[in-house]
Amino acid sequence: MNPKIETKKLNLFYGNFHSLMDISISIPAQSITAIIGPSGCGKSTLLRCFNRMNELIPEVKIEGQILLDGEDIHKPGTNLIRLRRRVGMVFQRPNPFPLSIAENITYGLRVHGTPEGQKPADIVEKSLRGTLLWDEVKDNLNGPALALSAEQQQRLCISRVLAIEPEILLMDEPCSALDPIATDHIEDLMRDLAQKYTIIIVTHNMQQASRVSSYSAFMLMGELIEFGRTSRIFKNPGDTRTESYISGRYG
Amino acid sequence: MRKDKLVAALLQAIALSALAGLMIITVFIFKEGLPLIFRTGLKDFFFSADWEPGKGNFGIMxxxxxxxxxxxxxxxxxxxxxxxxxxxxxxxxxxxxxxxxxxxxxxxxxxxxxxxxxxxxxxxxxxxxxxxxxxxxxxxxxxxxxxxxxxxxxxxxxxxxxxxxxxxxxxxxxxxxxxxxxxxxxxxxxxxxxxxxxxxxxxxxxxxxxxxxxxxxxxxxxxxxxxxxxxxxxxxxxxxxxxxxxxxxxxxxxxxxxxxxxxxxxxxxxxxxxxxxxxxxxxxxx
CATH class of the missing domain: 1.10.3720.10 (MetI-like)
Structure with a gap:
């Protein structure tokens, strides 16, 4: 199995704080990988390494390698803009821009340019259909995105990323601001999207990880404790720390 | 409690006096200025460039x-x-x-x-x-x-x-x-x-x-x-x-x-x- 993205001995420091320790993980393509672990274990930090968002924070130092399709994303001369196009991100709180619904979708096209032979209007429709939002908003494409419900906003944010045709979707607790029904809808959507995209989701919700993911990584205090098929990790964890976290003994 | 009320009343009076100051200035300026604007006529006041106070021309254009x-x-x-x-x-x-x-x-x-x-x-x-x-x-x-x-x-x-x-x-x-x-x-x-x-x-x-x-x-x-x-x-x-x-x-x-x-x-x-x-x-x- 060819990994879509992998890290080799990845270390990350915030100033003097050693946040990620020797993380080596290979994430398979076209599947959902969940990163679980207690708050502060570094799971969001790891996620933000994949599209190099950590570099926006001052005093962050990164060592080790991250390979996307075998190519080091920290290599000098790497096109950061292209990297962030290939590796899209959905945030914990829905963050649609204070623009219209259509403008939110076309934002990425204005950054990267509209692919030849395609019309922005078609991409708007396709991206919104991709998250099943189209039928709800098609008559109001020029209405403000901020007027949508929280779930619709999160769908819009996913559509916004789909519009620039990424290969990987990073999701940082994408359902934590949503109610259970909306969470259910987004999870269905994720299973759908995993046919085409490689999805990495950070979640503190163990049920969610076991429901949607094919692979799970358990992290604790900056270390990757265990990584493998979700069914195996949850039924037959190889490490006692994984076992006690999953059975709810701490976290 | 009585002291509280006294302080509240005093603070209110101070706050209102600032407002009153603004009101008095506004009323005064308008009372002094408006009659002349109407006597001169809006057109001759705003849209004429003749400002000769000695001759009674008050155009401020x-x-x-x-x-x-x-x-x-x-x-x-x-x-x-x-x-x-x-x-x-x-x-x-x-x-x-x-x-x-x-x-x-x-x-x-x-x-x-x-x-x-x-x-x-x-x-x-x-x-x-x-x-x-x-x-x-x-x-x-x-x-x-x-x-x-x-x-x-x-x-x-x-x-x-x-x-x-x-x-x-x-x-x-x-x-x-x-x-x-x-x-x-x-x-x-x-x-x-x-x-x-x-x-x-x-x-x-x-x-x-x-x-x-x-x-x-x-x-x-x-x-x-x-x-x-x-x-x-x-x-x-x-x-x-x-x-x-x-x-x-x-x-x-x-x-x-x-x-x-x-x-x-x-x-x-x-x-x-x-x-x-x-x-x-x-x-x-x-």
Whole structure:
């Protein structure tokens, strides 16, 4: 199995704080990988390494390698803009821009340019259909995105990323601001999207990880404790720390 | 408890007295100025450039144009610079440097206007006279001096507006691959739009109301300027220059000039406030 993205001995420091320790993980393509672990274990930090968002924070130092399709994303001369196009991100709180619904979708096209032979209007429709939002908003494409419900906003944010045709979707607790029904809808959507995209989701919700993911990584205090098929990790964890976290003994 | 009530009543009285002061000034200016405007006729007052108080001609058009020209010039210079600085300080410059530069710009507001005027006369006016022609005392000189004077207002309010934009917008944009500049002009400026408009309008109000520095560098000629190198007289300068020896109708006409100024600045401030309120509401995500 060819990994879509992998890290080799990845270390990350915030100033003097050693946040990620020797993380080596290979994430398979076209599947959902969940990163679980207690708050502060570094799971969001790891996620933000994949599209190099950590570099926006001052005093962050990164060592080790991250390979996307075998190519080091920290290599000098790497096109950061292209990297962030290939590796899209959905945030914990829905963050649609204070623009219209259509403008939110076309934002990425204005950054990267509209692919030849395609019309922005078609991409708007396709991206919104991709998250099943189209039928709800098609008559109001020029209405403000901020007027949508929280779930619709999160769908819009996913559509916004789909519009620039990424290969990987990073999701940082994408359902934590949503109610259970909306969470259910987004999870269905994720299973759908995993046919085409490689999805990495950070979640503190163990049920969610076991429901949607094919692979799970358990992290604790900056270390990757265990990584493998979700069914195996949850039924037959190889490490006692994984076992006690999953059975709810701490976290 | 009784003491509490006493203090509350006292504080209320103090608060109301500030309001009463404003009311009294407003009523007084309008009472002194309005009758003359109606006697002269709206057309002859606002749309005539004949200002000859001795002959009973009270047309303030050249001064209205003077004020507008100088204000517009000040905003072209100060508005552009101030917004530019706000963008650099919030989006591009390291936070530590920004926290050093912002108070420095705000310090500009503490310099007395007569000092700005003096600097203008001593340095700016000769440069304009020698290199661009004309008397030097001009629309251009006044615009540059006022442009610098409005910088602290425009910059610090624009900075606040840009800082009030939630960081999640910025992160979302950067994660989509946008550069800092794309994020700034495609998103941040739009999200902070109403606050920035408020900053510009408050700056305009300040430029329009400034008197001393303008008197010193604008030349104060009673004519409609033909170019930016011509001298002009503004509404505020007119009042300050002639108040000392005016009496009778002439004095009323100066109050009428004040009424005009008052109305324009009130309108500016009301617009600015309504924009500022909108920004605050947006900041709360409503």
């Amino acid at each position: 050249s001064m209205i144009i003077g004020s507008l020209a100088v204000t517009l010039g000040a905003m072209l210079i100060g508005g552009t610079l101030g917004l530019g600085m706000a963008i650099v300080l919030t989006q591009f410059c390291p936070p530590k440097l920004a926290s050093l530069i912002k108070p420095t710009i705000e310090l500009l507001a503490g310099i007395p206007s007569v000092v700005y005027g003096f600097m203008g006369v001593v340095t700016l006016v000769p440069i304009i006279r020698n290199y661009l022609g004309g008397p030097g005392l001009s629309v251009l000189a006044a615009s540059i001096v006022l442009g610098i004077m409005v910088l602290p207002t425009v910059t610090s309010i624009s900075i606040d507006a840009l800082k009030a934009v939630p960081r999640s917008y910025w992160e979302g944009s950067v994660a989509l691959g946008a550069t800092r500049w794309q994020t700034t002009h495609m998103l941040m400026l739009k999200a902070a739009r109403s606050g920035i408009v408020a900053a510009i309008i408050l700056g305009m109000g300040r430029a329009l109301g400034e008197t001393m520095a303008v008197i010193m560098v604008a030349g104060n000629a009673l004519e409609v300027p033909g170019s930016v190198l011509d001298p002009v007289r503004t509404l505020t300068s007119n009042i300050a220059l002639e108040m000392g020896y005016a009496s009778g109708e002439h004095r009323e006409a100066l109050f009428a000039t004040g009424v005009t100024l008052f109305a324009v600045i009130m309108i500016f401030n009301t617009i600015a406030l309504s924009f500022a309120r909108r920004t605050i509401r947006q900041g709360r995500g409503q």
